[in-house]
Amino acid sequence: MTVTGxxxxxxxxxxxxxxxxxxxxxxxxxxxxxDEGVEFVFGYPGGAVLHIYDxxxxxxxxxxxxxxxxxxxxxAADGYARATGxxxxxxxxxGPGATNAVTGxxxxxxxxxxxxxxxGQVPTPVIGSDAFQEVDTVGITRPCVKHNFLxxxxxxxxxxxxxxxxxxxxxxxxxxxxxxxxxxTDPNIKIPYxxxxxxxxxxxxxxxxxxxxxIRRAVDLLxxxxxxxxxTGGGVVLGDASEQLTELVRATGFPITSTLMGLGAFPxxxxxxxxxxxxxGTYEANMAMHxxxxxxxxxxxxxxxxxxxxxxxxPHAQIIHVDVDPSSISKxxxxxVPIVGQVGNVLAEMLKLYRQQVPAGTGTPLTDWxxxxxxxxxxxxxxxxxxxxxxxxxxxxxxxxxxxxxxxYLTSDVGQHQMFAAQFYPFDxxxxxxxxxxxxxxxxGLPAAMGVQLAFPDAQVACISGEASILMCIQELATCLQYGxxxxxxxxxxxxxxxxxxxxxxxxxxxxxxxxVDALPDFVKLAESxxxxxxxxxxxxxxxxxxxxxFAMRDRLVFMDVIVDPTENVYPMIAAGKGxxxxxLAPSHADRELA
Amino acid sequence: MRHIIAVLLENEAGALSRVAGLFSARGYNIxxxxxxxxxxxxxxxxxxxxxxxxxxxxxxxxxxxKLIDTVKLLDLSEGPHIEREMMLIKVRAERADREELKxxxxxxxxxxxxxxxTSYVIExxxxxxxxxxxIDAVPEGLIVEVVRSGPTGIARGEKGLSV
Numbered sequence: 001m002t003v004t005g006x007x008x009x010x011x012x013x014x015x016x017x018x019x020x021x022x023x024x025x026x027x028x029x030x031x032x033x034x035d036e037g038v039e040f041v042f043g044y045p046g047g048a049v050l051h052i053y054d055x056x057x058x059x060x061x062x063x064x065x066x067x068x069x070x071x072x073x074x075x076a077a078d079g080y081a082r083a084t085g086x087x088x089x090x091x092x093x094x095g096p097g098a099t100n101a102v103t104g105x106x107x108x109x110x111x112x113x114x115x116x117x118x119x120g121q122v123p124t125p126v127i128g129s130d131a132f133q134e135v136d137t138v139g140i141t142r143p144c145v146k147h148n149f150l151x152x153x154x155x156x157x158x159x160x161x162x163x164x165x166x167x168x169x170x171x172x173x174x175x176x177x178x179x180x181x182x183x184x185t186d187p188n189i190k191i192p193y194x195x196x197x198x199x200x201x202x203x204x205x206x207x208x209x210x211x212x213x214x215i216r217r218a219v220d221l222l223x224x225x226x227x228x229x230x231x232t233g234g235g236v237v238l239g240d241a242s243e244q245l246t247e248l249v250r251a252t253g254f255p256i257t258s259t260l261m262g263l264g265a266f267p268x269x270x271x272x273x274x275x276x277x278x279x280x281g282t283y284e285a286n287m288a289m290h291x292x293x294x295x296x297x298x299x300x301x302x303x304x305x306x307x308x309x310x311x312x313x314x315p316h317a318q319i320i321h322v323d324v325d326p327s328s329i330s331k332x333x334x335x336x337v338p339i340v341g342q343v344g345n346v347l348a349e350m351l352k353l354y355r356q357q358v359p360a361g362t363g364t365p366l367t368d369w370x371x372x373x374x375x376x377x378x379x380x381x382x383x384x385x386x387x388x389x390x391x392x393x394x395x396x397x398x399x400x401x402x403x404x405x406x407x408x409y410l411t412s413d414v415g416q417h418q419m420f421a422a423q424f425y426p427f428d429x430x431x432x433x434x435x436x437x438x439x440x441x442x443x444x445g446l447p448a449a450m451g452v453q454l455a456f457p458d459a460q461v462a463c464i465s466g467e468a469s470i471l472m473c474i475q476e477l478a479t480c481l482q483y484g485x486x487x488x489x490x491x492x493x494x495x496x497x498x499x500x501x502x503x504x505x506x507x508x509x510x511x512x513x514x515x516x517v518d519a520l521p522d523f524v525k526l527a528e529s530x531x532x533x534x535x536x537x538x539x540x541x542x543x544x545x546x547x548x549x550x551f552a553m554r555d556r557l558v559f560m561d562v563i564v565d566p567t568e569n570v571y572p573m574i575a576a577g578k579g580x581x582x583x584x585l586a587p588s589h590a591d592r593e594l595a
Numbered sequence: 596m597r598h599i600i601a602v603l604l605e606n607e608a609g610a611l612s613r614v615a616g617l618f619s620a621r622g623y624n625i626x627x628x629x630x631x632x633x634x635x636x637x638x639x640x641x642x643x644x645x646x647x648x649x650x651x652x653x654x655x656x657x658x659x660x661k662l663i664d665t666v667k668l669l670d671l672s673e674g675p676h677i678e679r680e681m682m683l684i685k686v687r688a689e690r691a692d693r694e695e696l697k698x699x700x701x702x703x704x705x706x707x708x709x710x711x712x713t714s715y716v717i718e719x720x721x722x723x724x725x726x727x728x729x730i731d732a733v734p735e736g737l738i739v740e741v742v743r744s745g746p747t748g749i750a751r752g753e754k755g756l757s758v
Contacts, residue, residue: 138609143620147663150608167663202758203605203666327657330650 074104235299
């Protein structure tokens, strides 16, 4: 089956009203998905979900994508959700089906991705008896979901699924598991179907608007700031607030930095953007954070990879923090102006007030601050050896940018290649950079790219990976063939778990304990054996032409095995537990230690 | 500082494990936790006692509120409130000790609710410190078993914690 553009551009049409029609539990599950406008269900069948699969067999509006491992299903649904902003949906069986999905559920949870995961369960009468393929799914997933449900009565099924979608997609989004015992989907027990309508929960009221008084205080700080900086995160992407952010940042003329998860929410090619911050952020971004007097944090959560040592974090700053989740505020860093609300609304209110108080052209130009930033920028912290005989991973990412003209959905696995991509591929739009930031799940990239390509069949979609990460979900190459997904896999192959090797070089006196990936497969033949195109490139001079050739194959998956310098490290780097101003630059820099 | 927090929860299977799991996953202290359904059978009321720095307790309250099953939450320690805990204590009661234990029971306004030739079971309700004091007052070596409910609490005044 090939999924064409026409089928996926629009939301699946709702079926004629089926209220009052007698449906079985399995049919209710499918009907509920139709009612939610679900386009794709990523799943893998098994005993406990066979009734549901039988009901799916006759379904045409909801397309089921058969993955090759349940982890792949969760990452694919996750990638779909990150690229579209819609809810990703998975269907897996009980026991091992559910446990295999846990890594993907936790990945989505850490990055606040809206997903609904339907898991089969053994029949209610045998729950708790250690039945075949039984596991306490609700118990196992509890710490890594926004919420979960066990449905014990078919009459609760439709409402519970509606609640699951509502919870997953509102407030701070997140994955919701619905565990469905097999007897609840029994095809022989039918009840009149009642579409649940709009849901309200007395125990769940996401905050929409920010407090006007707090917004006023924030704008007062913006006006008085001498060395301000915006620090924005994944919340801006998730809250679809890119436009509001861009307007406010341009109106104020302040510099802006972003976390790994927020890249693209503000155009990275804009001169006001001073690079990613944090452990592998730019010198200018981290120094500006250290010197700022007013920090405007938006949809970011002061993660340890960003703050470094908390005691040294933004020592001179008044901090404004906008977030939809009250528990994110003052969790690790005490803030001065907390604003709970949807980031888009709050940013729009801030902009309105700022424009009233500071009419266009009357703001302070912050000349000294920008001069200081220019000085930091001049250090060129991302410089690397451009004359290397080996392909430098940075060069590979720059070439990817050139070949794709910046118009790409790029998913990533986890490690050095992820950091190089974040540093060297400037995204100008949100939802284009898709990676596992919070959990750091190796194996995420390939299945996530499948979800993206299904959502946007005509778009260029690539997965940047390493030879260690890619092998963690390599089986999904079969899924790509089945559904004709023309992904481009850019494998930065350095023969090591690069990030592990880098830490071992820096902090373990180069004892490369088990970080060398011995006995690697021939990736070209591997790709070919799955029915795809494989390519190997090992000379810098050949790379651009090879990438052009790969991207020209619009209907084929191309697996590019790019042999890169095995000893390259990611710089700049702030070692764990150090302050933001205690950065290391590449050894080629004369002043590599900037502490 | 010690905080006593009252939480109204949806009376759903697993709601208690969400709270307990939250405390263990995030490494929060939990001194005691009691829970039972309320007059409204769809709601459970939980009382939990925790200790921690103000920032940590603030975070605990936010995290509890974030649980989908949490309907309402009140930090009783923020205002005037009443706390009560119940204890059942089984003591060896022989010869002269029988009288001594009976006197002690009267002084603490406790009740003897089970008697054998050699033992009493004493019931005592009050603030946790009063229960501690009773345990201290029982002569050395006579305690067989102690069961405490953990504190429950309610705010003083006319306002109630309800939906």
